[in-house]
Each structure stands twice: as C-alpha cells, then as structure tokens.
Amino acid sequence: MSGTFSYDVKTKENEPLFEFNSAYSPRVSYHFNSKVSHYHYGVKHPMKPFRLMLTDHLVSSYGLHKIMDLYETRSATRDELLQFHSEDYVNFLSKVSPENANKLPRGTLENFNIGDDCPIFQNLYDYTTLYTGASLDATRKLINNQSDIAINWSGGLHHAKKNSPSGFCYVNDIVLSILNLLRYHPRILYIDIDLHHGDGVQEAFYTTDRVFTLSFHKYNGEFFPGTGDLTEIGCDKGKHFALNVPLEDGIDDDSYINLFKSIVDPLIMTFKPTLIVQQCGADSLGHDRLGCFNLNIKAHGECVKFVKSFGLPMLVVGGGGYTPRNVSRLWTYETGILNDVLLPEDIPEDIPFRDSFGPDYSLYPMLDDLYENKNSKKLLEDIRIRCLENIRYLQGAPSVRMDAECIPTQDISALTEEEDKIIQEMNEETEADSSNRLEEMEKENSGLIAFS
C-alpha cells in the first residue's frame, strides 16, 4: 500500500487479524559462488564439491533462478573466520598447502586433526572462505530484511570445531552465520537433519540459551561423530537448550516426518525462535554413499516444508550428501519447495551432465528400499516423549535483552574498508551529476514519489 492511500482507523480496527487460508509467500534468495565447486578433496574422498555445480545446474535448468534473488557472494575474510575459529587454526588453514604440508613442524597436522577425513588439498583456504562467505552473505540479507528465506547449498559444514577440522568440514559456517545472526535475532533455532550429529554447532552453543540446537541423526555411540545421545541437553545456562534425536538405521519416510513434526512443532511453540537455521544434509537420504537411512527426497523436503510453514525467516544451508546426483536432486527439490513451486518429475533435457541422472531421469527416484527399518514404533515413541519432556523444561522463551548496545548498527553490512571505499567512489561518481537535479525533483515531488 502506498503512502498516499490508507484506510481510516475504524477500517483498520476491523481488519481480520489473521486470515485463515491466506498465503505465505516469502522472498527467497539464493547465495552461491560457482567457484566453490571447483575444488577437489582428493581421489576416493566421498565429499565432492562438484555436487554443488550439479545442484546449481539443476536449479537453473528448472528455471528457479527466475523467481529468486540471486547473489554471487564474496569470500569470507580472515576476520570473519576469527569470529569463531582460533587464530592459530585460521593461520594454519590459510598457509597450508599440499606442498608445504610436509615441511610443517612435527605434530602440526596431527594437532589440527588433518588426515583421511580432512585432507590438505590445493587452495583449501579459498574453498573454506568461499562457502563461508556465501553463508555470511545470506545472513546479511536476512538481517537487512532483503530476504525471508536465504539458501546457501554450499554451506552447512556442521562438524568443524573451533580449533580443528572434523568430518570433511574445515570452517563451521553455520556457527559463524548464527553468531552473525545473533547480533540481530534474540533467539535462533538450529535444526539439523543431516545423517550425522551436528556436533560442531551443538558444541559452540552448548552453554547459551539463545540458540537451541536440534539434531536428528543416526546414533549408536560409534557412528561418526560419536556424540548426540538423548542425554546431551546442554549445560549451564544452555541446559535444555540442546536436543538430540538419535535414530537407528533405516528409518522410513512416515516415521521420520511424524517424529520430526511432533518434536519441532512444540519446540517452536515453546522456544519461540525469531529465525530458524535449517541444515539440510543430504546424507540422510536413502542410497547415500555414507548413509543408512531410507528417506526419500520428498520426505526430506517435507521436513523443510514443515519448518517453512511456520512463516519464520530461515537460513537454509546444505551439508553432507555423498551421492552427488541425489544431493542435487534433493536440493533442487527443496529450492522449489522454499519457492512454493512444484517441479516436474522429469529432469530437463538441456542440463549439462544429464547422464548423471540416469537411468530414470526423474527428480524423485525411489530411495527407500535399501535398509531394514530398525526403529521400532516404541523406540520412536520413547524418543518423542523424552524430547517433549526436555522441551517442557524450557517453559517459554528466554527473554533476551535487546538494548541498543547489543545490536551493532554500523557494521552489519560487513563491507571491508576496501569495498567501502570503492562503493563510496562509485556513489560519488554517479551522484555528482545527477544528485542536484534529483534533489530538486524530490523536493518538488515529495509526497508524490511514493505513489506507485
């Protein structure tokens, strides 16, 4: 509605508060830097950044880029990484390369947990800053209210710790994103539907009540990363502000969705987050190279859809997923879901690497036939009740002081000095000639310009 046209007070008072059946259509933004898919973890390594390119192709071949705001993101800066990671570790990451790895002092690699899972590969640092940069860009758009749902499929590396990489993750972009979002949002809910426990994020926010971490994962005490039992509920101030849903092998669609809904719904009601960070690790799908669940693409998407239906701003990040074709299918489908769009089942003809999607060339292949479901109904019901018990202890949302001093107003744009300078120069250029006239114009038309 424009400024010149408004209803009188009485009409406004009688407006329906919240209309049944009204649609929720969020603005969706897509953050990606295609360079991130050019890196390689090494032969035989299951993590393939190539999947991001495949995803991106599929997203754009379905035409989804036309209905989203697209952002090509910059790399994260060193300072941004230091918000969470230790200086030693960042220094190490920025300097290490396959060539000089052997020349480092003895014990350095072991110290930083470099090994088979987290190898040193060419331009490692560029890779980490690229995907982190995309996540951070997404948070900035969310904070500036330029976007309601921000997607970064290259992010979501939830295992990385402050001092060391873990489980193919070097920099924990989720923690950095949440830290950035906490500057504006009082309470953030983190939902992790990766096959693996989101230990890095849980650990980072284990003692705070401002971030609730919820993770659905396989757990038997040995499965990587070995954490994520029901008893891990946070400590100190953050007690009861972490929740883990350990599952057995081969959980099927319906059980997973029902369990997800029956936990997330009361949780969101109780915790009242102002923003949800959704990690959409694709390794919880069936037929994943490292997976052991029986989920279909649509079941995974249903969870995202359910979270979206709460109408809260969302940061959607990727995560695991080691069968690239299914990963890209899933994330494309979820991009569609977040845009409220139904994607046709057939993979478009003109997509590069179309052969990857054979032989069925379907967006929704059947993925739920590999494992036996070892989750008994009783086990799931027990887990649900245990989770609800934990949620009960929240007893409403914690209040967070939102004083001016808590919210930085200046540097939310997170532009570096260099960038600032460039923008300033450019603004001067463009403004120099037209600013005077525009000002005059605006003066004359003040009040009218707003008409649309």
Place this chain on the structure above:
Amino acid sequence: MSVPNSKEQSLLDDASTLLLFSKGKKRAEEASKIGSKTDTIEHDESHEREKKGAIEMAAAALATASTVSLPLKKATEQSAAEAATSTAAKEETENQPQKQPQWPVPDSYIVDPDAGIITCICDLNDDDGFTIQCDHCNRWQHAICYGIKDIGMAPDDYLCNSCDPREVDINLARKIQQERINVKTVEPSSSNNSASNKNNGRDRASSTTISDVGDSFSTDQDNTNHRDKRRKRNPSNNSIDSKNESASVNSSDGLTSMPKKKEHFLSAKDAYGAIYLPLKDNVFKSDLIEPFLNKHMDDNWVIQYPHKTFKSVSIEVKPYADIAYSRTYPGFTKLGVYLKKDCIKGDFIQEILGELDFYKNYLTDPRNHYRIWGTAKRRVIFHSHWPIYIDARLSGNSTRYLRRSCQPNVELVTIKLQDTDNRNDKSSGRKSSRIKFVLRALRDISEDEELYIKWQWDSKHPILKLIKGMTIDSLDDLERYGLINSVETILSNGECGCGNNSKDCYLLKVKRYAQSLYKSVKSRGKMNNRYKLNEILNQYNCKKRREPPILHRLEEKAQNTIERAPILLNNFYRQKFLNRNNGPKIPQKNTIDSTNNPDDIAKPFKFALFAQHSSNISVPKKNETSEKPLIITKSTDYDESHITNIEELPIPVLLPINKTSRQTANDVEESQSKNEHKLSRTPSLSNFNKELSKEAQHSQAKTKEIMTEASVNSRRESTPESIMHLSDFSSSQLHSKKKLSFADYRKKLLK
C-alpha cells in the same frame, strides 16, 4: 535441607502421586518379581561390584549424578529405585540369618515391598511426600515422625518402631502430622488436583523409597522452580539448584551401586503424565488477563456455582486405540479422556486448566499455523464468549487429553464459585480464581464413555459450508484446496473423535474426497499419499499468482511505467494541442483541469504538475498525431533458461544518468519514439543486447533491460519533464540502488 514447607509438600505430594501414576502398573507387575529375583541376582551383582572397587563406584556415581541432574530421566531413576529396594532386600537377605528369630513382629506383618502401605507411629496413614521404608516389614513410615528431617539424615539400614522397638516421640510425631494436615486443608487448592484425579481408583497410598524421594525432589523442585518463575518472577534459583543437587547427591546413595543402563525408557503410556506441567490453577500468560476476568466475571452467561469449591466428576486418561494396532508410527498420542461415573445432561464434569491468553495473540502468532488450520491446535481451546484461549499444550491437567469431535458430548462453560466468606486466605486466593472453566455434559453420558469437545472452526473455514449441507464439489477451487490442506494437516496431528468409520464426520468426508484426488495423481514409483497431496496443492498454488521477488516486482513496475508513459504523454499533448487551438490564453488553472481526463486520473497530481510545468515552456507543436510509439521488447519475452552457468547469469546494475542538454518536449517525443523504433527494429534479442551493451555495459537481465531502456530514455531526453514523468521509476531505481550487493559493484568496477 529444611523441612519442606506446606506448598512444597503438597507439590511433593503431586509429584509422588504422579510418579506413582507412571509406575503404578509396573509396580504391580514387578512386585512379585523383585521379591523373588533380587535375592539371587543382586547377590551376584554385589560380589562383582566389590571386586571392581572404588573407581568403578566413583564412575557410577558420576554417571548417576549426571542422570539425576536431568530430572526427567525417570526411567533410569525408576530402575534406580528398583535397585535401591533391591539393595535393601539384599541387606535384608544378609541380615536375615542372624536376626530372623528376634523379630518382635509376626511374619504376617511383613508386606509386599511394593505394596506401599504406610504404617506409622502417628497413626496417620497418608503420604506426606517423604516416607521411609522399613527394611524388615516393608511398610512405610513418615520420615519426619522418626526425626529424619531430610534425605541426608536417612540411615542406610532402617527399621521401624514395630520391628525394632525403641524410644520414639510419638506425641511429637502426631503433632507434626496434625499440623501438616491442617495446613493442607486450609490451602485453597488441596492435593485433590489434576495429579490425584488421574490417580483415582488406583492405590492412593503413595510410596517413595529414598531414591524415589530424591527423584521426586528433583522433578518437583524443577516444577516449583518453573512455577516460581511464572508467579513470583524472582526465583531463588541458586537455592533451588543447590537443593536440587543435594537431593540428587543424596539420592545417589542408593544409586551408586547401579550400573548405568543406556536405553531404558518409561513405557510410552506411562510417560504421558510426565510431559506436561500439572497445574492447580490457571496460569495467566498476559498480565491483562486477570483484570479482564475481574471485570467480566459477572457477565450474564457466567454460571453461578452454588458452592465454594468445585466438585468434579472423576475422569480417566487412557488410550482410545491400541497403540500397537496402527502399523506406522503416528507421531501423536492416542489418548482420550474417559468418564468414570455416569452423569446426566448439564452436569459439570471437570475443570480445564491451562495458560490463559488473549485470542488475538494466538491468531497473530504464525507459529500456531492458524493460517493453515483454521481452528485451534490440539490442547488449545478457544473460549466461546470471551476473547480468550486456554492453552494446555505445556501445562494443565488431565483434561488436556480431551479430543475433538463432530459430535461433541461436552462443552466448555464458565462458572463462578460462590464467594468465600472467609477472608483469611484472601492473600492466597485471587479474586479471579473464582472463575473456573469447566466441562459440562451436553447429554447423558454413561460410565467409561470418552468425552469429546467440539471443533472450533474459523468463521471463514469452508468446512462450515460442508456442515451446512453443501458438497465439496460445489465449493470453488480456493476453498476446496484450502479445506483439503487444512483437514489433512489437522488429521496428521491428531484424529477426530468420530472414529475412523463414522459416516457423519466432516473431516473424514474431506479426507475421503482427498483420497479420490490422490488417485488422479500419476506417479512412476511408489508414492506416499502425503506427497500426492503436496503435489495437488502445489499444482494449485502454481496456478495462483504469487508475489514475485524483488527483481520481478521492479521489472513490472518499470515496465508499467514505460508502457504507460508514451500513452499518457500522447494524451497530454493532444489535450494541450486542443487547448491551444481553442484559445491560447487559457489560464494555467484550466490546463490543470484539462488534464483530468480518464487516463490521467490515475496520477492526477504528478501530471498536473507536469502539465503546469510544461505549459510554462512555450513549445512549438508539430506532428501531434504521430503514430503511437511501440515497445516490442517485452522483458518477459526474454528467456534465459538456456544459461546454465551461474557466472553467466546477468546481475542488475544501476546505470548512471548522464547529463545532457535540454531538449524541447517535441524532441523528447521524437527521440523517444525513434529510440523505441530502433529498439523494435533490432532483429534478435542478442543483437538487441549487444546494442544496448554498447551504451550500457551489462544488459542481459530482464530488469536491467528495462532499466537500460529507461536510462537510455533518460539519457536522451533528460529534460526535467521527462524525468518528472519517469520520476516514480527513477525513485524505484534509487530504491534498487540501495539493494545492490557488493558483488554487483565489483562487477561494474571490472567493466
């Protein structure tokens, strides 16, 4: 720890009964087992334990401490309780050989360890929340009567006065118990609350082993903790925490010997009682609720209740369907509320407790999904007269398990209790606590019948049309799909009380209709109905116009402006030409009026200004009837779906507006039409793009196309007038300028 005060005590009472509720069934079953098994098994265990030594003990203590600090982990504690009783039993077996002949009581005095019989020197056999079990006769005594003030003081080996006659101050014990009972009866809401209601018919005599006490302490103090948070706002957290810890440490006495079991849950049904906070009185979420109730408590329809306290009909919570029956995991509890006694129409059955808040807050909170549901979620009940809802999702009493049905047999009514004459307890009882929300029978209800309350549909919910007798087919698309979505969502979170085979259930009617729709969806592989529904709804959603993202909106805006501008301009000049012909001396006012033709009504002020301004400039007029300028390049025609690499994707860029010399309005029009002709003549899009890119370096994006067009225009004809008529466009440009990210600037920089 000091003697628990009266409030805590009653809370304790709740919790212990609650605990009993969760255990009652198991206890009965296991009572015999423990009696027989423990003697043999525990003996072995004790041997093993001794071997492993102190380190093991410390580890176990740590483990148990950690479990205890999680007060909800009742399962482990329950097993701990068993372990504790069994250790007691073990000691008994050890002691028995020597002591057996000396017992002053007959063997018949010994009762089942889990019978929970209280036999105390004070002759009062009710549970005060802290009892201790005799190792010999297995009867329970009030710890306080034996001078045991807290768990820390409780001895490991304990015998009651009957088994081990000694000097105990019976009179003092009686006095203490009498005081306790007096306090209880004075308290407005006595122990006869939700927890005990649930417990009706079960063995009322609560029993708590020492570890149970610890257990109930920890849970309870969390309860009080939360309660305090709500009511007093300044809980003494530290003291409570420390109490909590001490309780758990003490209770770990009995637990240390217990090896930690990893997967030991309460059975699902048993645990239901534990997942909400039992309330004694309604909680006000908003501080305005109480004044509201006070103000409105004399409304006409509020029923005056002739007694000072509410007398309820007892109800029972039990599963309405065998949980094992359904094949898949449903994700919600299949529990219903059953009546335990016949009642006739109009009887008040039970009070509904929960958190009260204003209706508006429920609707406006998107988390409640009211947009989709069109009704209250489970365990939320809207008040029918006041703008209030009762939220029992997190706390309440057993009525929270009430189900909804199309054929309800109870309704929610508001009653007002008679004013209490006794003003002594004014401090404890709020005025508004006289208002109760209770269930009233709509018809005669027989014993063991489930209670249902009606669905409370939004006044716009299409299901109301269904109830009026319309068929689903007669609804329009919007309503039909809305209805299906709503009903499917509701049914995925719970069931209608009508049952799965009812023919009169409206929800089921919708569900059946939706199922017929599912059949129409073809799928290659196996496909869950759930996804079919999504497919159907999505297909519908795709047809509906969606709010496009920023780029689209900007684009459309720009397009509209550009399309409209020449028409408006044309009209304007025509008008002006006519005016000139009619009489050149027409005052300015008239020119303003003359612009009020239908086309200009849309933007009267702006174009009035425009007219005013341009009339000041004497412009020679020619070719007024020139052909209408065309814009062939509709931005929406442009397709970029062939671009598969994101790097090639265009990014919108703001183009600078160059200063050019003033031109006459005529030239403006000419140049504009020329420009547009030129554009329209471009043979292909790519050429068009190239051409544009000469002038403006980046020109692929749809939005940008428009922007470039506009900027081309403005470059050519940047007279004040043209700027003026493009003013809202330029403002949108300005607007978009703010939204450009750094990446855009860098791109631009690279050119």
